[in-house]
Amino acid sequence: MSDPLPETGDGIQLNAVGNPTDLRLEMPTLMARELCKSYRVGSGKLQVLRGASVDLYGGQICALMGSSGSGKSTLLNMLGLLDKPDTGKLWLHKKEVQNLGQAAAARLRAAGLGFVFQQFQLLPELSAFENVLMPRRLAARGWWSRRKEERRSAREVLERVGLQDRLHHKPSQLSGGEQQRVAIARALVSKPAVLLADEPTGNLDRKTGTETLDLLLRLGREESAAVLLATHDPDVAARCDRTIFIRDGVIFNQVPE
Amino acid sequence: MSLLGLGIQYFRTRLLLLMSAVAIALGVAVLFTVLAVMNGFLAELETAIRDLSGDAVIETARTQNFEQHTLQDFEGWLADVDGIETLEPQLTWYGLVGRRGGRSVNDPRSADLSGLMLVGTDEDIAPDVAAELGPDDPLPMKMGVGAAKELGLQVGDEIGVITFVGRRRGRGAPLQRTFKLVGTFSTGRYDQDLNRAVVRRHDLSQLLRHATGFSQVIVRTQADADPLLVAVAIENRLQVVGTAAPGYRTTYDWRNRGGNLLRAVENQRGMLSIVFFFIVLVAAYQLVATLTLTVSEKRRDIGVLRALGATPKRIVRFFVTLGLLISVLGIVMGLALGHWLINNLPTVERWIGGGQPIFRAEIYKFDHIPVAVDTQSVLLLVGMTLLAALIFSLIPAWRASRVTVIKSLRKR
Numbered sequence: 001m002s003d004p005l006p007e008t009g010d011g012i013q014l015n016a017v018g019n020p021t022d023l024r025l026e027m028p029t030l031m032a033r034e035l036c037k038s039y040r041v042g043s044g045k046l047q048v049l050r051g052a053s054v055d056l057y058g059g060q061i062c063a064l065m066g067s068s069g070s071g072k073s074t075l076l077n078m079l080g081l082l083d084k085p086d087t088g089k090l091w092l093h094k095k096e097v098q099n100l101g102q103a104a105a106a107r108l109r110a111a112g113l114g115f116v117f118q119q120f121q122l123l124p125e126l127s128a129f130e131n132v133l134m135p136r137r138l139a140a141r142g143w144w145s146r147r148k149e150e151r152r153s154a155r156e157v158l159e160r161v162g163l164q165d166r167l168h169h170k171p172s173q174l175s176g177g178e179q180q181r182v183a184i185a186r187a188l189v190s191k192p193a194v195l196l197a198d199e200p201t202g203n204l205d206r207k208t209g210t211e212t213l214d215l216l217l218r219l220g221r222e223e224s225a226a227v228l229l230a231t232h233d234p235d236v237a238a239r240c241d242r243t244i245f246i247r248d249g250v251i252f253n254q255v256p257e
Numbered sequence: 258m259s260l261l262g263l264g265i266q267y268f269r270t271r272l273l274l275l276m277s278a279v280a281i282a283l284g285v286a287v288l289f290t291v292l293a294v295m296n297g298f299l300a301e302l303e304t305a306i307r308d309l310s311g312d313a314v315i316e317t318a319r320t321q322n323f324e325q326h327t328l329q330d331f332e333g334w335l336a337d338v339d340g341i342e343t344l345e346p347q348l349t350w351y352g353l354v355g356r357r358g359g360r361s362v363n364d365p366r367s368a369d370l371s372g373l374m375l376v377g378t379d380e381d382i383a384p385d386v387a388a389e390l391g392p393d394d395p396l397p398m399k400m401g402v403g404a405a406k407e408l409g410l411q412v413g414d415e416i417g418v419i420t421f422v423g424r425r426r427g428r429g430a431p432l433q434r435t436f437k438l439v440g441t442f443s444t445g446r447y448d449q450d451l452n453r454a455v456v457r458r459h460d461l462s463q464l465l466r467h468a469t470g471f472s473q474v475i476v477r478t479q480a481d482a483d484p485l486l487v488a489v490a491i492e493n494r495l496q497v498v499g500t501a502a503p504g505y506r507t508t509y510d511w512r513n514r515g516g517n518l519l520r521a522v523e524n525q526r527g528m529l530s531i532v533f534f535f536i537v538l539v540a541a542y543q544l545v546a547t548l549t550l551t552v553s554e555k556r557r558d559i560g561v562l563r564a565l566g567a568t569p570k571r572i573v574r575f576f577v578t579l580g581l582l583i584s585v586l587g588i589v590m591g592l593a594l595g596h597w598l599i600n601n602l603p604t605v606e607r608w609i610g611g612g613q614p615i616f617r618a619e620i621y622k623f624d625h626i627p628v629a630v631d632t633q634s635v636l637l638l639v640g641m642t643l644l645a646a647l648i649f650s651l652i653p654a655w656r657a658s659r660v661t662v663i664k665s666l667r668k669r
Contacts, residue, residue: 066630082564103568110566121561121666132485137260138566184567 027057027094029226030194035078035088035191037071037249049085050249056194056226061217064230065239066246072230073198075246079228080113080196081105093193110139114187114225116197116216120179122171128182129167132158135190157185161215177208184216188223201236215237217227258572260562264297267551268586277540277547278587284537285591285642286598289532293599295526302519305444309453309473311345312484313491331474334498337401338490340482346471348377348458352420354400356410357435373400373454374440375418377461377470383439387543388459396460397435400451400637402441414438422465434464530634532639540587541645544580546654552576552660559657560665569658576657580650581643588642592635599628 037049048071056062056079066072077083078090081097090098092112100108114135115121122131137151158167159179170180178199187195199217201209213236220227229240235241245253258398268274328346335341355370383397390396395415400408410416422440437457443450462470478487552559559572567575598605606626608616 077663080564103570106563106566106568106571109564115564117666119666121557123263123558123561124559125270126263130262134263134562135565138562138571167383 004248015079016037028091029058029093030054030056030079031091032079033089035075035085035090036085037078037083037085038073048249049078052087052136052246052249052251053088054079054228054244054251057225058193058226059221061220061227061229061240062211063235063243064246065232065237066227067232070246071249072232072246074249076196076198076228076230077192080115081109085144105127107139110135111190112193113192114192114195116180116183116187116195116200118199118202120171120176120183120203122151122179122182122186124171127168128163128174128178129154129159131182131190132186135186139190154185154189157189158182160219161185168253170193175208176204177212180204180208180212181215184212184219188219188225191223192233194224195227197227197229199230199232201231201233229254258569260575260576261582263558264575264582267555268582271551273547273550273654274583275586277544278583278590280540280543280596281537281584281587281642281646282590283636284533284540285588286594288533288537288638289528289592289595289635290598291529292526292600292638293628293630295522295529295624296631296634297629298522299519300629301627302522306519309444309449312478313476313488315358315474315476315491315495316472328471330472335491335494338487338494340475340478340490342479342482345379345475345477346458347473348461348465348467349473350375350420350461350465351375352418354404354408354416354418354436354454356408357415357417357572368662371404371452371525373404373452374401375420375456375461376453377458378455379458380455382455382457386439390460395435396456396464397439398436398454399440399442399454400438400454401452401459402443403447403451404454405441407439407451410438412438412440418464420465432464435614449481459566472514534638537638537642538645541584541642541649544583544646544649545652547583548576548580548650551579551652551655552657556665559660560662564662564666572660573651573654574656576654577647577650580646580654584642584646588639592639596630599630602626602628 003011005131013227015242032052032054034051034053035049036047036051039044040046046096051073052071054075064072064075065151074083078085078088081090081092081100085098088098092108097105097108110113123134133150133154136154140150153165154169158164161184163178163181163185166174166178167180167193169178174182180203184200187197196214201213204212214230217239218226227240228244229236231237244251328344331344335344349502351372352375353370354375382399386397398416398418400410400416405411408416414437416438417433418436419431421431428533444453458470461467476487476491478484492646562572562575563569603626607613609615
């Protein structure tokens, strides 16, 4: 029998990593309010996000479901600071970040955000190990800062995704599933507070997809990261803690509320 | 794996980047070779001039001045001038020289005669020959290889010399004497080897009935002394003792002595450096095209790097580093190629000229292609190439930093 969960003095129960088990009592790691985004298409304007609000909590796996063109990727880009909303606000660790400059946003991505893309997006010239090491190098200040530790953590995370025998293989020498596992390792190597995955199993066959999803969910929980997983597969969403539905750029339902 | 590592990987997998390095290498090699040859010309010219004329020369417009003063007078006047190693008296005169027993030494129309500068020196050019010789004994003479060849002379041949000395009263009288070729010399300067003969100063002085036996004083400076400063100091000193040493107003350092030729070579070096630097510049300029193409091809990679946390500044630094990496490789290859070229110039000359020498001694003064690698010139070449590469890399690097992350990742 496992040990009972610890409590704070005022009766709030904490989880294994010290966060309140009742997420409504906890401040969201990432909080978005009324995000709007439109793109110019020809002479007109295409409104992709229409006031989307989302809260992501550490240790919670969240599915973002919606049909193609519903605004899933655009919302993910906003939350990942890859793009700026036209209006609305975004907080990461209580810090307002929607208006950060390119350099500051990049530094924040390096330090606190992890990405897993549908197309894997590995650098083809680099080995699996070098791909995983890259975010740490980008986040590092100075040439020789903590090199040994960075290499150790890259090796460790690759072992955790089961690729200890593929460290020096180039992406072209890996299967699709293995490439996505490298991408997951790369997203987790910096121990991000938020992990954003855009249809991570969309490019994989069912069996490999299931294995990859298992891995992503397990590691996301182990790392206590706030995970947002964009998908249009209900089976994938069913395995997450919470599902956010998006249609025409509007969040219309969150399960459980 | 840092971004530098990624740059090296790009370099290894893309032939285009290597070709850019080769283009820079060719430019650098050509400029390095041209600079080495031009510096070689200047260095050898300097050595030849200093060997022949000393570091400074005391001359006068009035030759009779030298007849009034002795070497001891000069030593006395210049005793407190710093930097002087030796003062060597030298007597120079012109004479018609021909092989004795040739068509006619006495016939100035003869093609066997050649006008040579006779340089009377205290150097022992013939140790085996007695210092004092009888009036009919041939006097020893060494001749430039070019002059000996021109006159068809061999060592041991007897030589007739005719010269004229102006007299204050009456007409100049022709003077004639027999010399014997005791050896030839090669200064490395074709013109000097063609028109010079060295004799004993004492012999020449007797032949010319010259009072003091010297017409100029060759000054050799100490190794650490600047010849130009010593020359100026001598000039000033001679002006101070003006009344005692009238007319000795003209003192040349070796640079003035070589005058126009030195300046021409220096000028040519400058011009060629500019012209050939344009080759390096054009080679470096194609970095713009190469890196722009790389930026276009690697747009997705740039997007990934940006998503992973690379700042725009970091992307600029990455592409500038890539440009510098290409140019450093180009410079290293260029210097190696240039080094090989200057060490194999005769072979290269034969290749280019189809077996015929391109470098003609009678035109270029030297009987070989002189080379000298000047560290300062090489550093300047390397610095300018790197600077050009830096500037030309900035344009594509800036474009790379402007890549939109979302667009580049969306691209299949």
